[in-house]
Amino acid sequence: xxxxxxxxxxxxxxxxxxxxxxxxxxxxxxxxxxxxxxxxxxxxxxxxxxxxxxxxxxxxxxxxxxxxxxxxxxxxxxxxxxxxxxxxxxxxxxxxxxxxxxxxxxxxxxxxxxxxxxxxxxxxxxxxxxxxxxxxxxxxxxxxxxxxxxxxxxxxxxxxxxx
Amino acid sequence: xxxxxxxxxxxxxxxxxxxxxxxxxxxxxxxxxxxxxxxxxxxxxxxxxxxxxxxxxxxxxxxxxxxxxxxxxxxxxxxxxxxxxxxxxxxxxxxxxxxxxxxxxxxxxxxxxxxxxxxxxxxxxxxxxxxxxxxxxxxxxxxxxxxxxxxxxxxxxxxxxxxxxxxxxxxxxxxxxxxxxxxxxxxxxxxxxxxxxxxxxxxxxxxxxxxxxxxxxxxxxxxxxxxxxxxxxxxxxxxxxxxxxxxxxxxxxxxxxxxxxxxxxxxxxxxxxxxxxxxxxxxxxxxxxxxxxxxxxxxxxxxxxxxxxxxxxxxxxxxxxxxxxxxxxxxxxxxxxxxxxxxxxxxxxxxxxxxxxxxxxxxxxxxxxxxxxxxxxxxxxxxxxxxxxxxxxxxxxxxxxxxxxxxxxxxxxxxxxxxxxxxxxxxxxxxxxxxxxxxxxxxxxxxxxxxxxxxxxxxxxxxxxxxxxxxxxxxxxxxxxxxxxxxxxxxxxxxxxxxxxxxxxxxxxxxxxxxxxxxxxxxxxxxxxxxxxxxxxxxxxxxxxxxxxxxxxxxxxxxxxxxxxxxxx
Numbered sequence: 001x002x003x004x005x006x007x008x009x010x011x012x013x014x015x016x017x018x019x020x021x022x023x024x025x026x027x028x029x030x031x032x033x034x035x036x037x038x039x040x041x042x043x044x045x046x047x048x049x050x051x052x053x054x055x056x057x058x059x060x061x062x063x064x065x066x067x068x069x070x071x072x073x074x075x076x077x078x079x080x081x082x083x084x085x086x087x088x089x090x091x092x093x094x095x096x097x098x099x100x101x102x103x104x105x106x107x108x109x110x111x112x113x114x115x116x117x118x119x120x121x122x123x124x125x126x127x128x129x130x131x132x133x134x135x136x137x138x139x140x141x142x143x144x145x146x147x148x149x150x151x152x153x154x155x156x157x158x159x160x161x162x163x
Numbered sequence: 164x165x166x167x168x169x170x171x172x173x174x175x176x177x178x179x180x181x182x183x184x185x186x187x188x189x190x191x192x193x194x195x196x197x198x199x200x201x202x203x204x205x206x207x208x209x210x211x212x213x214x215x216x217x218x219x220x221x222x223x224x225x226x227x228x229x230x231x232x233x234x235x236x237x238x239x240x241x242x243x244x245x246x247x248x249x250x251x252x253x254x255x256x257x258x259x260x261x262x263x264x265x266x267x268x269x270x271x272x273x274x275x276x277x278x279x280x281x282x283x284x285x286x287x288x289x290x291x292x293x294x295x296x297x298x299x300x301x302x303x304x305x306x307x308x309x310x311x312x313x314x315x316x317x318x319x320x321x322x323x324x325x326x327x328x329x330x331x332x333x334x335x336x337x338x339x340x341x342x343x344x345x346x347x348x349x350x351x352x353x354x355x356x357x358x359x360x361x362x363x364x365x366x367x368x369x370x371x372x373x374x375x376x377x378x379x380x381x382x383x384x385x386x387x388x389x390x391x392x393x394x395x396x397x398x399x400x401x402x403x404x405x406x407x408x409x410x411x412x413x414x415x416x417x418x419x420x421x422x423x424x425x426x427x428x429x430x431x432x433x434x435x436x437x438x439x440x441x442x443x444x445x446x447x448x449x450x451x452x453x454x455x456x457x458x459x460x461x462x463x464x465x466x467x468x469x470x471x472x473x474x475x476x477x478x479x480x481x482x483x484x485x486x487x488x489x490x491x492x493x494x495x496x497x498x499x500x501x502x503x504x505x506x507x508x509x510x511x512x513x514x515x516x517x518x519x520x521x522x523x524x525x526x527x528x529x530x531x532x533x534x535x536x537x538x539x540x541x542x543x544x545x546x547x548x549x550x551x552x553x554x555x556x557x558x559x560x561x562x563x564x565x566x567x568x569x570x571x572x573x574x575x576x577x578x579x580x581x582x583x584x585x586x587x588x589x590x591x592x593x594x595x596x597x598x599x600x601x602x603x604x605x606x607x608x609x610x611x612x613x614x615x616x617x618x619x620x621x622x623x624x625x626x627x628x629x630x631x632x633x634x635x636x637x638x639x640x641x642x643x644x645x646x647x648x649x650x651x652x653x654x655x656x657x658x659x660x661x662x663x664x665x666x667x668x669x670x671x672x673x674x675x676x677x678x679x680x681x682x683x684x685x686x687x688x689x690x691x692x693x694x695x696x697x698x699x700x701x702x703x704x705x706x707x708x709x710x711x712x713x714x715x716x717x718x719x720x721x722x723x724x725x726x727x728x729x730x731x732x
Contacts, residue, residue: 010344013293014281025286055472062469068290068310071344163343 002031003057004049004083004153006161007064008071011037011044015069019046022067028052028060032085032150043071043163047153071163080156086123087131088113090145091138093120101138108134119144127151168297168328169194172261175304176205178336181232183208183223183597185216189236190276191263194328196234208597208626211618213240215590217247217260217318218616222591224256225577226552227598228381230311231258237265237325238276242283246584248318249287253581254402255379257316259307260288266326267295280322289317295324297332302340309340314347315467316379348466351483351491359462359479360495362435366460367507368514369395370433372418374447375402375580376440376465376485383407383573385489386439392496394508396515398426400441402580405570410549415515416525419447420717421562424522427715427723429515431457438463438477440485442470444581445719451475453722464488522715525566526729534683536560536635536707539690540567543605543633546690551603552577552595556588556612559641562713564607586615589632593619596628603631603694610636610660610704620673623700631693632702634666637709645712670702679704 009015016035023030031049038045050060057075064073076083093101098120105112105122108130114121124134128151135143155161166174172195176184185208188196199207210216213235220231231251235244241262251258265274281291290310292303300323307319363369371393377386383406390397390413397407398418407414416423418430430436430448436459441447448454451474463471464481471480481488527537540563543551549569554577555561561578570576577595579587592606613634623630635641643658667677676699680689686705693701714729 014285017282018285021285059469059473066467066469068342068345 001053001057002049002051002077004047004076004081004151005060005064005073006076006153007046007048007073008038008161008163009044009046009067010069010071011042012069015044018067018069019048019064022063023050026059026063028056034150034152047151049151072161074155074161076153076155079159081153081159082156083127083151083153084125085128085131085151086125086149088121088123088147089135089138089143090119090121091142092118092144093142094118097142101142104134104137108137110134164334165331166334167194167198167331168300168323169198171297171300171332171334172304172323172328173198173202173205174334175301175336176232177202179230179304179308181205183594184232184234185210185219185223185594186234187213187216187236187240189240189263191237191265191325192234192328194325195261195263195323207234208593208622210590210622212616213243214247214586215593215616215619215622217244217258218250218584218587218590219594220258221247221251221256222554222577222594223598224258224594225591226574226595229598230308231256231594232261233258234261236263236276237280238278240276241278241280245283245287248284248320250579250582250584250587251318252287252289254375254579255316256318257311258318259304259311260318260320262320262322263328264293264322264324267324268326270324280320284320287318288320291320291322293322294327297327297330300327300332301334301336305337305340306342310342310345314345347484348482349484349487351464351481351488353491355479355481356488356491357495359437359481360492360499362460362462362479363393363437364496364499364501364503366395366435367504368432368434368511369393369437369503370429370435371395371397371437371439372400372430372441373397373403373406373439374400374441377403377406378573380440380466380485381573382440382486382489385486385493388493389489389496392493394503396429396512398422398430400447400580401565401578403441404565404576405573408571409569410571415519417565418723420449420719421566421713421715423524424715424726424728425515425518427717427726428518431722431724432514433459435460435462438465439489440465442473443475448475448723449717449725450720450722453725456722522728527711529683530708531683533708534680534686534705536563536637536705536711537567538683539633539635539686539705539707540564540607542687542690543607544568546687546694547603547605551575551605552599554578554588554592554595554604554606556608556615557583557585558609558612559637559645559711559713560607560609560612560635563635585612588612589616589619589630592630593622593626593628596630597626605631605633607633607635609641610634610638610663610666611640617669620670620675620700620702624674627698628700629696629698630700632700633690634702634704635707636663636666636704637707637711638663639709642713648712649718666702666704670700675700675702677702677704679706681706
């Protein structure tokens with residue numbers, strides 16, 4: 001099953017490689033991984049999307065907790081949570097396609113952030129499935145480039161991951 | 164007071180009361196060695212290969228309750244140390260390794276003797292650090308010792324660039340340490356302990372399975388008391404030997420691939436299993452699916468949550484310091500009005516004793532023609548009174564030592580269980596002998612393993628270490644040969660050890676005493692003579708039966724009750 005795991009870790013050189021190394025060494029899969037410092041610059045927040053049986057997910061949580069640099073771990077998918085992903089997509093936009101593509105971006109609440117005579121670059125945020133749907137709606141032949149951040153997650157309401 | 168980085172490092176080691184550090188100098192650690200030279204509190208043991216430095220620090224730690232220390236240079240010094248570090252990691256041995264690094268300004272330039280030490284060791288250390296500023300050295304070393312010895316112990320590497328060891332900083336050794344992201348478990352949850360006590364008191368067929376955690380966690384006395392109180396059979400893993408006395412009638416021997424029939428059958432047929440400081444690894448319980456077929460309640464006490472429910476589902480997980488948890492459990496059991504059911508226990512013991520008879524204990528057919536390896540170990544046990552520190556290498560001789568040397572005390576059996584590192588025995592014995600001066604230390608090895616770190620005979624000479632080396636020389640990589648006989652149609656691919664050296668001359672060349680023993684009748688007199696030479700390292704080359712196999716054996720991938728006994732073949 002798909003799980004979205006959130007963790008706080010020391011913002012130190014090599015901390016990311018400890019997490020990434022753990023996943024590869026133990027044969028766990030990573031669908032996506034995002035990381036950036038938090039409001040406390042000594043700490044980074046990471047969101048990992050992974051898949052595995054309950055036993056594997058339990059081990060992932062335990063092994064992550066065992067890393068000395070990891071401060072706290074939460075499996076967001078165990079409760080109510082929000083997920084957002086940012087995508088930048090550059091599409092071929094020529095002639096009569098331009099209006100149609102702009103409308104499509106509006107429908108998905110995307111924003112055109114760069115324009116050239118032949119292209120649009122669109123910024124879109126949402127759940128991963130929404131981004132997938134947008135790409136499908138545009139059609140592969142028009143897509144020149146996509147950049148996705150992978151999911152960032154946060155618990156709803158009082159579910160807070162903090163030191 | 165301002166000190167150089169190198170001075171700070173040595174002061175830190177002194178503060179940690181490190182008596183011996185094992186190492187090998189080189190370019191990146193020259194400043195550190197210069198400071199070592201100027202003091203005499205931390206004694207340095209010069210090994211002949213960095214792998215041996217780490218194994219020696221490992222043996223030092225295993226046979227005491229101290230943290231082992233090794234110092235190696237950058238590049239090849241570090242890579243040579245990696246096998247030793249991985250060995251310590253797999254067996255959870257507390258150790259601090261200080262490695263030199265190229266100067267900070269050269270890092271990343273593929274400088275001479277540069278290697279990414281933190282990257283290379285990351286998967287086989289508990290934690291590691293690269294220190295880029297001399298003012299961070301003291302706090303980092305303090306953390307390294309704290310991490311190494313607390314929680315589930317393990318090796319911690321501190322990588323120090325050459326310029327950092329030469330720059331000055333204010334020195335103050337921190338009195339305490341706290342790491343916000345690291346909180347090792349302490350006492351157990353009292354509800355869980357009461358629950359465990361209840362399950363154990365209600366058990367009809369209780370079984371206690373104790374591993375290396377009991378030895379490393381110094382919880383042997385608590386385990387003994389618990390086993391006696393419950394009246395249950397107790398088994399030890401390879402790593403746990405000595406944690407419960409082998410001579411006790413409640414001891415059913417080692418379990419696992421080469422464990423006793425009774426231990427394995429009791430594991431399979433008990434109704435409540437208490438696992439303490441053990442991790443259900445593949446060499447211990449074999450096939451997980453087979454193990455899970457028989458329903459039983461499992462209580463698992465371990466300091467590392469990730470060891471619980473990793474391979475086997477557990478009914479009652481207890482994450483705690485073993486010694487504290489066992490003390491709590493003992494308190495609850497002793498204050499409980501309920502006692503173990505004597506009638507049920509008696510019928511359980513009747514069954515266990517039937518397995519003991521069927522398994523026949525550890526047995527082999529002795530010979531007057533050819534030396535049986537098991538006989539050498541039995542004789543070693545007899546001559547040393549079962550009280551020596553025994554290190555081993557890896558292979559058949561290791562299993563025979565585990566089976567036939569009856570360990571009654573913890574920290575006496577020193578072997579590489581997890582990683583299975585050939586070449587471990589002799590350097591480990593050096594560390595054991597140094598921290599236990601005057602004690603009898605023997606290294607049981609094979610003609611294959613001993614050659615993987617034979618150069619340490621030179622270190623033994625320099626430091627006058629009177630280790631007794633017992634090489635069970637069967638001219639084969641015996642365990643490989645055994646598997647080839649059983650599973651590969653007797654095709655002994657590359658397992659014959661041709662062109663062996665004359666070990667007697669070799670020992671003499673290093674300045675030691677060598678003995679070659681060919682006849683069974685000479686085994687006992689030779690061991691007696693060797694151990695009477697208190698001040699000498701004696702290398703005993705026993706020419707043993709090359710066809711002898713290790714029994715019982717649960718083949719890889721099979722279940723614990725699918726055992727091959729000696730008479731089956």
